[in-house]
Amino acid sequence: MAGEIVYADLNLSPGFPGSRAPLSAQPHSPTCPWWHRTALGVGWIGNIVLVIAVIALGIWGGSGCKLCPTDWRLRRDKCYWVVRGSKTWSESRADCSARGSQLLVIRDPKELEFIKDLTQDSKPFWIGLSVPSPEKAWTWVDGSRLDQSLFQEPGPAEGNSCGAVAGNQINSETCSSAFQWICQRDAILL
Structure with missing residues (x-):
């Protein structure tokens, strides 16, 4: 019998260890409710x-989702940072630049109202408005001119004049004065 294959038909009782009932005899799995x-x-x-x-x-x-850096405030597509220290206009501009932003450029009266609510203060805050030279007019840091149909001119356009916002007004101040300031940057769109 060496090398021969033998087949056997085993009939094991259902209780025998390792035995399984034929598939047709197995109970059905329970149905889900x-x-x-x-x-x-x-x-x-x-x-x-x-x-x-x-x-x-x-x-x-x-x-989309618009994000601002931590502690910046979002409004529409812009982020705003209100700095509570005091610096000259040029130092404030440099600080905003170091933060990847610029001094605030106000585009409409509603934005000015938002800034008033944001600062909740009547003290002046530097914004990105100045008279770059005596022969020039009021100019924003982005190179655009102050729209006098939207905002009253802050004062005479003198060579050492910079813009500051106090409450809901834009005022002319001496650029070497030390005030708080507001930076703005574009929100990150996801």
Whole structure:
């Protein structure tokens, strides 16, 4: 019998260790309650709706998430930093530049109102407005001119005049004075 293969049909009793009942005789696995299937279906529908919403927002002008650095305040697409120390206008401008920003450039009366609420103070804060030379007019740090249809001229355009905001007014101050200041930068769009 050496080298021969022998087949045997074994009939083991169901209680015998290691024995299994034929597949047709095995009990069926228990079915899940109806609410499990319903919850799973609702979950899938919710996921599909969320995916469609994200795609729609991305395609049809969702403005995205806007972020500012820690301790900066977000308004629309800009971040604002109110510095409570005191420096000259030039030193304030350099500080904003070191923060990757610029002194505040106010574009409309609503932004001026926001700044008033942000500072909650009647003390002057340097902004990015100055008279670069005696023969020039009031100019923002980005090179644009002060729009006198939106804001009253802060004072005579003299060579050593810089703009400061106090409350809801823009005033002319001597650039060598020491005040607090406001920096602004673009928000990071995700």
